[in-house]
Amino acid sequence: METECRTKINSSDEGLMHPGHVACPGCGAAIAMKLALNALGPKTMVVIPACCWGIIAGAYPQSSLGVPLLQTAFATAGAAASGLRAALDANGDFQTTVMAWAGDGGTFDIGLQSLSGAVERNEDFIYVCYDNEAYMNTGVQRSSATPYGTRTTTTPGEGWKRSGKKNIMDIMAAHRIPYAATASIAFPHDLVRKFKKAAAMRGGTRFIHLFASCPTGWGIPSESSVSIARLAVQTNSFPLYEIENGVQYILNYKGDLPVERYLKRQGRFKHLLSPDIKSIQKQVDGDWQVLAGRVNQVNLLEQPAFAREGE
Amino acid sequence: MKKVVEGSHAVSEAVRLARVQVISAYPITPQTHIVEALSDYCADGSLDARFICVESEHSAMAAVIGASSGGARTFTATSGQGLAYMHELLHWASGARLPIVMAEVNRALAPGWNIWADQTDSLSQRDTGWIQIYCEDAQEALDTTLMAFRLAEKVNLPVMVILDAFLLSHTFEPVDIPAAKGVDDFLPPFMPQIKLDTSNPYALGQMVGPSAYMEMRHNIQAAMACVPDVLDSIEDNYQQMFLRRYGAVEAIACEDADVVLAVSGSMAGTCRQIIEDLRNAGTKVGMLKVRMFRPFPGDAVRKILQGVPKVAVVDRNCSLGAGGIFAQEIRSELCNLEKRPEVYSYIAGLGGRDVSLNTLEGICRQTLESDAPSHGSVWVL
Numbered sequence: 001m002e003t004e005c006r007t008k009i010n011s012s013d014e015g016l017m018h019p020g021h022v023a024c025p026g027c028g029a030a031i032a033m034k035l036a037l038n039a040l041g042p043k044t045m046v047v048i049p050a051c052c053w054g055i056i057a058g059a060y061p062q063s064s065l066g067v068p069l070l071q072t073a074f075a076t077a078g079a080a081a082s083g084l085r086a087a088l089d090a091n092g093d094f095q096t097t098v099m100a101w102a103g104d105g106g107t108f109d110i111g112l113q114s115l116s117g118a119v120e121r122n123e124d125f126i127y128v129c130y131d132n133e134a135y136m137n138t139g140v141q142r143s144s145a146t147p148y149g150t151r152t153t154t155t156p157g158e159g160w161k162r163s164g165k166k167n168i169m170d171i172m173a174a175h176r177i178p179y180a181a182t183a184s185i186a187f188p189h190d191l192v193r194k195f196k197k198a199a200a201m202r203g204g205t206r207f208i209h210l211f212a213s214c215p216t217g218w219g220i221p222s223e224s225s226v227s228i229a230r231l232a233v234q235t236n237s238f239p240l241y242e243i244e245n246g247v248q249y250i251l252n253y254k255g256d257l258p259v260e261r262y263l264k265r266q267g268r269f270k271h272l273l274s275p276d277i278k279s280i281q282k283q284v285d286g287d288w289q290v291l292a293g294r295v296n297q298v299n300l301l302e303q304p305a306f307a308r309e310g311e
Numbered sequence: 312m313k314k315v316v317e318g319s320h321a322v323s324e325a326v327r328l329a330r331v332q333v334i335s336a337y338p339i340t341p342q343t344h345i346v347e348a349l350s351d352y353c354a355d356g357s358l359d360a361r362f363i364c365v366e367s368e369h370s371a372m373a374a375v376i377g378a379s380s381g382g383a384r385t386f387t388a389t390s391g392q393g394l395a396y397m398h399e400l401l402h403w404a405s406g407a408r409l410p411i412v413m414a415e416v417n418r419a420l421a422p423g424w425n426i427w428a429d430q431t432d433s434l435s436q437r438d439t440g441w442i443q444i445y446c447e448d449a450q451e452a453l454d455t456t457l458m459a460f461r462l463a464e465k466v467n468l469p470v471m472v473i474l475d476a477f478l479l480s481h482t483f484e485p486v487d488i489p490a491a492k493g494v495d496d497f498l499p500p501f502m503p504q505i506k507l508d509t510s511n512p513y514a515l516g517q518m519v520g521p522s523a524y525m526e527m528r529h530n531i532q533a534a535m536a537c538v539p540d541v542l543d544s545i546e547d548n549y550q551q552m553f554l555r556r557y558g559a560v561e562a563i564a565c566e567d568a569d570v571v572l573a574v575s576g577s578m579a580g581t582c583r584q585i586i587e588d589l590r591n592a593g594t595k596v597g598m599l600k601v602r603m604f605r606p607f608p609g610d611a612v613r614k615i616l617q618g619v620p621k622v623a624v625v626d627r628n629c630s631l632g633a634g635g636i637f638a639q640e641i642r643s644e645l646c647n648l649e650k651r652p653e654v655y656s657y658i659a660g661l662g663g664r665d666v667s668l669n670t671l672e673g674i675c676r677q678t679l680e681s682d683a684p685s686h687g688s689v690w691v692l
Binding site for chain 1: 332333335360361363364365366367369370371373374375376377378379380381382383385399400403507508509512513514515516517518519520523
């Protein structure tokens with residue numbers, strides 16, 4: 001029996017993202033953009049490389065966003081956003097926020113070079129990777145953000161993905177950027193807090209790794225995108241934390257549910273056998289130990305009064 | 312003010328005078344001197360521009376695409392492999408109708424790993440929707456760079472200003488550098504037609520279906536068609552102010568020529584000398600310098616060549632499996648003329664091999680002595 005969960009968010013239907021966009025029902029990336037733009041406000045420009053959001057905003061001659069949108073080539077989010085920031089500065093506009101908004105493919109894989117280049121320069125923008133853990137726009141092919149154990153169209157059948165998920169937060173920390181944070185559509189207050197915190201930290205790179213469920217690609221019902229995202233955090237599969245200057249780790253949530261509760265709800269993992277799940281639990285626990293060892297500060301989310309999944 | 316500068320610095324002086332606002336830079340021999348000089352100007356304050364040290368040429372083009380979309384006058388420079396690396400984004404820049412100016416130093420493509428003069432790199436990009444202008448000397452490189460900004464911003468297409476590796480980029484020549492006040496009159500501040508603005512939000516670069524894509528491409532072609540007249544009027548203004556103009560093509564002694572040598576780039580300088588020498592020795596030879604390659608100046612070429620019996624095209628490039636690229640383009644522009652010259656195609660100077668007075672004289676003689684052109688290009692090894 002599905003338990004009811006309600007979280008109150010003051011997010012009006014008016015705002016900078018209009019109805020009529022073309023995302024799949026339940027799309028986590030659509031939920032994420034709405035929350036992000038409402039946090040940042042109208043003096044924002046969004047740079048989007050090839051990804052689902054390249055389509056979601058709509059086709060010419062319409063756009064569902066109420067802010068300027070620059071679509072760019074797949075590998076170029078970091079570089080194009082750098083150029084846009086430079087132009088705004090050159091023209092004396094220091095108020096407008098530049099936000100690069102890229103999928104996991106355009107961040108972890110093909111976009112990694114230009115991202116690394118931009119953040120090494122400490123470019124003054126917010127880079128958001130909304131992570132649905134595969135190349136979803138092209139039909140669910142694996143990326144380096146696809147977790148161990150996942151079936152995709154390029155890791156099908158018995159060839160399910162044996163390599164682990166690349167740790168993009170470690171990579172960003174290694175660049176010693178002022179601020180990096182993970183965020184989840186299932187924790188909207190925390191997400192909004194982090195966007196507002198990022199927006200206030202002008203002058204350098206702020207990176208947000210945003211967990212965005214994909215009903216289409218994960219084999220989950222479209223109404224479950226938020227509850228699945230919640231389970232990812234509650235099982236420590238996607239921990240919520242912040243890193244300041246690459247070295248100060250702030251923990252936002254301590255999960256305590258077994259990973260099986262997260263995996264068994266999703267079609268993309270349904271082939272996994274008990275030994276595989278044990279192996280995944282071990283990996284998750286191991287990664288959690290490493291993270292816990294780095295934590296300097298614990299700033300746990302105010303736990304909203306929602307029931308936990310499956311209870 | 313006259314100064315002895317190398318070709319690459321003639322370009323960077325022009326970029327400084329043009330008051331470029333955003334520069335992206337990635338090093339590759341032999342364009343690096345251009346961006347190094349610009350870096351100096353930004354550091355010492357003589358150029359008020361944002362200088363982005365990107366991590367690849369692909370990102371160099373991506374950065375100026377971002378900056379130009381934001382409404383800034385932009386510039387970058389590359390060569391050879393670097394140009395090849397940004398190929399995808401060359402299409403993007405023109406498709407996005409952005410008035411980006413880029414200096415491109417013609418360098419051979421690897422392997423073999425060769426850094427010397429060869430035009431195959433820029434000519435490989437001939438389908439990307441960029442205006443292409445091939446410069447003969449340092450003065451022309453400076454003047455063309457200044458004109459390029461005005462041209463790009465008028466037609467909303469990106470412009471490639473092209474120089475031969477080392478022969479032009481690293482050769483020192485006396486150059487007249489215009490005064491800043493004059494350049495400011497010639498090239499006012501950038502008034503972008505495309506500029507992202509939060510007070511008027513719109514999207515750039517979205518999905519476009521079959522029902523509209525073709526019209527967008529047709530618009531680019533229409534813009535290209537305007538270029539000859541626009542360049543002409545820009546050169547009218549430039550000549551008034553700075554006493555120099557170059558044209559899309561330049562013809563020397565073609566009217567009664569038995570053979571016309573068609574050349575481009577630094578080779579044109581050598582060619583002027585051989586025309587003089589051969590004419591003095593009694594040979595009726597002429598020269599056609601093709602300066603603008605895209606859009607291809609078909610009308611001008613037809614006008615100059617139609618009465619000429621033979622044209623010998625000297626290509627410092629090759630479309631492998633076909634032949635010299637300037638020859639292909641000239642041949643196709645002439646093919647519908649009732650009375651048209653025989654087109655002799657020569658490939659010379661690849662990978663920086665010298666194209667000397669002797670080389671050109673040999674080509675001239677061989678053309679005059681041949682009954683008919685061979686089907687492919689003749690390689691001058």
